[in-house]
Amino acid sequence: MGGGPAGLTLGVLLHKHGLQFTIFELRQKFTEDELAKPSGMLDLREESGLAAIKECGLYEDFIPVTGECSEDFIVAERNGKILFAVTGDRSRPEISRNNLTRLLLGQIPEESIRWEHRLRVATRLSTTGGIETELDFGSHGKHTFDLVIGADGAWSKVRPLLTDARPVYSGTLNITMTIKNISDRYPHLVNLVGSGSFSSLGNKHVVISQRGPIDSARIYLWLTHRDEHFPINSGLADKPAASATHMLLIDDKLLGTFGAAIKDLVATACAEESMDNPNANLDIRALYTLPHGSSWEHKSGVTLVGDAAHLMLPNGEGVNLAMLDSLLLSNAIFEAYDKAKTSSVSFQSVFDVLLRGFEDGLVQRAREAGNDTDIMVGKMFGTEDAAHEFSSFLQGMGQ
Numbered sequence: 001m002g003g004g005p006a007g008l009t010l011g012v013l014l015h016k017h018g019l020q021f022t023i024f025e026l027r028q029k030f031t032e033d034e035l036a037k038p039s040g041m042l043d044l045r046e047e048s049g050l051a052a053i054k055e056c057g058l059y060e061d062f063i064p065v066t067g068e069c070s071e072d073f074i075v076a077e078r079n080g081k082i083l084f085a086v087t088g089d090r091s092r093p094e095i096s097r098n099n100l101t102r103l104l105l106g107q108i109p110e111e112s113i114r115w116e117h118r119l120r121v122a123t124r125l126s127t128t129g130g131i132e133t134e135l136d137f138g139s140h141g142k143h144t145f146d147l148v149i150g151a152d153g154a155w156s157k158v159r160p161l162l163t164d165a166r167p168v169y170s171g172t173l174n175i176t177m178t179i180k181n182i183s184d185r186y187p188h189l190v191n192l193v194g195s196g197s198f199s200s201l202g203n204k205h206v207v208i209s210q211r212g213p214i215d216s217a218r219i220y221l222w223l224t225h226r227d228e229h230f231p232i233n234s235g236l237a238d239k240p241a242a243s244a245t246h247m248l249l250i251d252d253k254l255l256g257t258f259g260a261a262i263k264d265l266v267a268t269a270c271a272e273e274s275m276d277n278p279n280a281n282l283d284i285r286a287l288y289t290l291p292h293g294s295s296w297e298h299k300s301g302v303t304l305v306g307d308a309a310h311l312m313l314p315n316g317e318g319v320n321l322a323m324l325d326s327l328l329l330s331n332a333i334f335e336a337y338d339k340a341k342t343s344s345v346s347f348q349s350v351f352d353v354l355l356r357g358f359e360d361g362l363v364q365r366a367r368e369a370g371n372d373t374d375i376m377v378g379k380m381f382g383t384e385d386a387a388h389e390f391s392s393f394l395q396g397m398g399q
Helices: 005-015 049-057 058-065 095-104 187-193 241-250 260-274 316-342 345-379 386-397
Strands: 041-043 073-077 082-086 094-096 121-127 128-137 142-145 146-149 168-179 197-202 203-214 214-225 284-291 302-304
Touching: 005 049, 005 095, 005 316, 041 095, 041 203, 049 058, 049 316, 058 094, 082 386, 094 146, 121 168, 142 187, 142 241, 168 197, 168 260, 187 214, 197 386, 203 260, 203 345, 214 260, 241 260, 302 345, 345 386
Parallel strands: 073 197, 146 302
Antiparallel strands: 041 094, 073 082, 121 128, 128 142, 168 214, 168 284, 197 203, 203 214
């Protein structure tokens, strides 16, 4: 359940093999206008996200909707001076989250998705047929299944069936804003941020730009702060973006020590965000993670994928791990069905064995990705002038 990349990828693969399923999604059904808006960019990798796209039979449709963000990557000091720049080689094509959603949704029957379904609680039940899982959706009723896959994100309601692990505050917050049609309206900013991804680091904060649909730049302010309730306690959560500009750019504990070029980028983003969304407050959120390699005792008929299983800080790996989870889990499901058809053993008995192997592999992959993320984030936020350390780190990686 869950209509993010993990849930939708799994849905496409199950439908492709003629298996019935239901996706329960909290959000309203997306409109075409909503899916056309700028959204975060995702770089899919050959061994994971792209492998899933190819298995879904969507690679030929995928390529034409990439390229709105190049794979170029720039790292700059807080004053805007560029320290590191690399030109991408198309090995990790970028696709907007909305375009990926549209691509996957187009392969899933409408009747297989239940929109506006908020899961209140998941409960394990003993029945005459064995153990089943009941999902309680409040006014939408209760539904019972013999296999539930928790693809329901950071605050998963399925996760408590398997583990007591809960997300913990990472010490960082994120503010998201968008500048549309940046090339025509703000060419001097394009000269700064380029055609791909741009990061300006300093004072244990990072200002990030990613190019995207509608010739946009998606601006992320990734800030360190020990108080996870800082957005509320400071009043930033109750301000529109334009009203937050002064506080963000004057306070030396935030972006006050950044240079004029970076402050111009942030101020422009704040102004544009308020014009595009005049009734909305600043999109500022605390970031949370699960302990790396969180594991659980195997239980028949229920498992986790994506952020529900391995929530971590933004690192370019999250969506790739999620889609790989779904690809490998679908392979286990298909193998169990095939064996059950050609032998006297039940699907559940075969699948339980395969599921244990899948979960062991998922935990190992998550632990490795989480450790790599810690190293990367340490370079980005570890010192007051992390730009040089982060640039050296990237050069050492051959990026």
